[in-house]
Amino acid sequence: MPLDRLSPRLPGSLFALLLASLPLAAAAETSPPPHRLDVQAHAELEVVPDQATLSARLWERTPAIAQRDASGGDAEALAEARGRLEERAASLIQAMESAGLERDAIRAGSLRVQPEILHDRSGKNDEPTPLVRTRLERPFEVELNDLDRLPTVLDALTGAGVDALDGVTYDLADRDTATDEALSQALQRAKHKAELMAASLDVALGDVLSVSENQAPVFQPRMMAMSADARESGGATEYRPGTLSIDATVSVGWEIEGLKSEE
Template identity: 65%
Template structure:
């Protein structure tokens, strides 16, 4: 019996699809180029050229017994604030005389907070609580010349600051340093790819993809200190050391046949 044309066409189409299936992986492989993937990380050691010095001044009111209806003595608060402002003004003059520009001196906002202290024991055996108020002013100094640091530390301690919170070392040109770290990582990736290609006897073609695996990380370097550093080490040297900047990249090259 002859096969009708409507039944023959679907059968032929199915045979053509089945015959073409083994060719699909080869066709996809031909469209997907061979590639060499390389990852590289780089570190850049940079000597800081800027520093921020933090210090604090504070004054306290006399301690008084705590009661439910007690309030801060306005006169004592005013006197403590006047003493604090006078010390801050004297400190700024001392720093200017030491060679620091006024624009590099930042006096922070006044901070007022209560302090609770143990008092004397009463006849009943209970211990009363004493309360006083602490008024504080932070001082931040921006140094673009690190040679000034020892002299300014001496000026601060001689001026009687109540706390030296440390030095933060930094870079004036952060963008330039992070760019240099990224370029270093890219050069390392290219050097690795060329070495691998030479060793494996393959030829590199065009770059397919480039991405950052680690954005350049910049962290200022901290140096802690105490207010009595001058007494313990009057001839101390302050060395900034180096700041480490890390960067990472991933680069893919086409392998030419």
């Protein structure tokens, strides 16, 4: 509605105030946004792991029998294989405790049962005969908080007769502190870049206008697979932890002062 139609209905002082506020509102709507400097920075933090998890497996198999005879299964052979497996598992845990590990540091996984199909070519007609056997497997994980004991524990595992050593996973006990440090370094890097750019452009940095994480700190435990059979490698001392990388990326925007506007 036009203002000249409103004026008779409004008190004079209120109408005058309304008219006075119009230029201010228009100025606010048309005021240019502040000049800003946007910077993206990346930080990569190298940390030395202080934890390790060793993965190993034990397994036993039932005797292979003709597939046509295995429809009902061989409960006795299965029970015997499971008994041998559990006996070896108990010996492995005892060996780990003898190596100085606490019982809580040793985790035995669930029993896995898997049929295996074989082909016997020893027949007279040279046609393969399908055979079947059952493999019972139990995985183990051993956690270490002292990496200096890694060779000793590897020797104990191989001495206990594990069928497979799947590798060593290196980790950090305090991940939060490390990821916080990576993020802090990324922000410091962003500030350094902004100050360098501002000095080169002969402008001054003002308030921070925006901050965002382009990539949150990423931490990934590193797996090192065993390079040879557990009983033949003999290379426990070659498993050095190395370092782990944590990456972080941020974007920060500053208001800048002293930049001349283009006419």
